[in-house]
Amino acid sequence: MAAAGAIPRPVRGAPIIESEVVAMVIVVFCEVMFFAGFLSGFSLIGARAPAGWWPPPGDPALPVAATGGASLALLISGVAVFWAGRRLDADRAGALRLLWGAVAFATAFLAYQVFEFVRLVSIGFTMVSSAHGGFFYTIVGAHALHAVIAVAVLSWAVRRLSAGDLRPPAFTAVRMYWYFVVGLWPAIYTVVYL
């Protein structure tokens, strides 16, 4: 098996980009447009609301600082995956440790989100309490769902890497999805929370 980060020797008839990577590019492209639509709708409704009416006066203040802390955990996981990809050829054991660390940090982020959702619902902020609530749970919930899938896929990839039977393009595709989930969150945090 070729090393994950090595430049491959050219092979006659080989594709320029592997099919796993092409598939993930298409997925990420669609997902970016999906979230861009939601974030644009959220921004538009906020901009069109009368002054002082967005978020609606009855809605609770979102936990900006605590969510900012949780965001750091997600960003750290993104950096860990990046460095793991860079170190995979030179230090496989270290790279695998970094990848498991990334899974742990992302799981912590998700655990915080579950806690936040439960707390907000318990004080009456729900999907149907206002348009703000509907957008909040749709956007943040959709991202959380993507993060759950990303954690599951990364865990699968790390196990396969440990066993030495993961093709480098598949690992590249997994990392691309991870970068998408991590990179999207600052945009969501800025638009929805700040």
Place this chain on the structure above:
Amino acid sequence: MTRALVAASLALVVAVPDVARACSTCMDPTEGSRALLVVTIFLSLLPIGMLAAIGGYVWWRAEQMRRLAAALPLLERP
């Protein structure tokens, strides 16, 4: 039929411009639509920008492979 439809559409634009302008995704232009403009520009440029980035990456990869192929003998695919 097509000519009649075009003529009716033009007559509508001239005679009743407000009705002709109505559409499900448009908003009242007098309502301070700067946010709408920004969002429209953002959503229009985003896919174009992503496609340009993907195209650039494919071109760069092709160039990289071409240079490698020139520098190294090609392997036969197993």
